[in-house]
Amino acid sequence: MGFRFRALSLLLLQLLFLFLLGAAKAEDFYNISNVGSSKLGRGCNLFQGKWVFDPSLPLYESSNCPFIDPEFNCQKYGRPDRSYLKYTWKPDFCDLPRFDGLELLSRWRGKRIMFVGDSLSLNMWQSLTCMILASAPKAKISIVRRESLSTVIFEEYGVSLLLHRTPYLVDVVREKVGRVLKLDSIEGGNVWKGMDVLIFNSWHWWTHTGRSQAWDYVQVGNAVKKDMDRLEAFYQGLTTWARWVDMNVDPSKTRVIFQGISPTHYEGKDWNQPRRSCNGESVPLSGSLYPAGAPPAVEIVKRVLSRIRKPVFLLDITTLSQLRKDAHPSTYSGEGGGPDCSHWCLPGLPDTWNQLLYAVFTM
Secondary structure (H helix, E strand, O other): OHHHHHHHHHHHHHHHHHHHHHHHHHHHHHHHHOOOOOOOOOOOOOOOEEEEEOOOOOOOOHHHOOOOOHHHOOOOOOOOOOHHHHEEEEEOOOOOOOOOHHHHHHHOOOOEEEEEEOHHHHHHHHHHHHHHHHHOOOOOEEEEEEOOEEEEEEOOOOEEEEEEEOOOOOEEEEEOOEEEEEOOOOHHHHHHOOOOEEEEOOOOOOOOOHHHOOOOEEEEOOEEEOOOOHHHHHHHHHHHHHHHHHHHOOOOOOEEEEEOOOOOOOOHHHHOOOOOOOOOOOOOOOOOOOOOOOOHHHHHHHHHHHHOOOOEEEEOOHHHHHOOOOOOOEOOOOOOOOOEOOOOOOOOHHHHHHHHHHHHHHO
16 A cells, blocks of 8 residues: 555656646746746737737838848839838737837947848848938948848947848758758858847748759758758758757857748738739738648747757747738839749838837847
């Protein structure tokens, strides 16, 4: 009887330990995507809400910002409507602070903030530089753009906003067989060291095939393959990135943020309009839910972030961006070609991403 009782007690203690461990992991993961500060309270999730019309927007005009590339400059290239510029994100149980570029420059005085990733990182980086410049129009700035690394410096404050273009985060290396995507190599991460804030993004390029694919072979360990499941490749590459963060980031010196998956709007069936794409769309979807649900890459990001040991904040922009079928360049891009339903006009949706980023640092 005593032996059975002790064995049962031990089993119950083990089950309780596993339950608490799971709860702790869930709590850690909750803090990835929720601010959860004493000021906001546990009820404020910045990423759950709806879009509302705001006649005071936009925060800047594309004609007044020298940083915007043609592919994002929709007004310059003939977009006839402006309604897409007039929507602001309203979280369900709190308000976003109004963006103040001067306040952000003061907070970041002497610091280096780096965006790392693909053209969606470029989209967000250019948006932030425009937003800050609109708050400090007389600021002395210098711009350096060379190959994969670009920098805008607000000289009076010593604030450097950098962009490192590296679509996969992991390395693509030219070898005798061709361009090899190395899922377990991240030598390019040496550029990220010493930053005060790192804002990462990846996914956009993992699905590309044919001429738009940036690699010829993919390597995992010693195995070199012609191709593999792209979600599995993304998972392995992102796991390598997470390992780099755990080994190289000192949280007392560097804050790490992951820019969530940015959606596309090529298929109208995703929002119950099967004959449509982003072309011609002028208003957001109403409500707070997207009919098609989250893209599969979102689950990969959350799985990797839930296992990382160092603190990483998920800027969970996916759902709120899915609702903005109206905010893409579509045919109003200086790049030509077909409709662009993957990037975003500037001014436009990435300004909201940066407003959320501002909230992370100020609320």
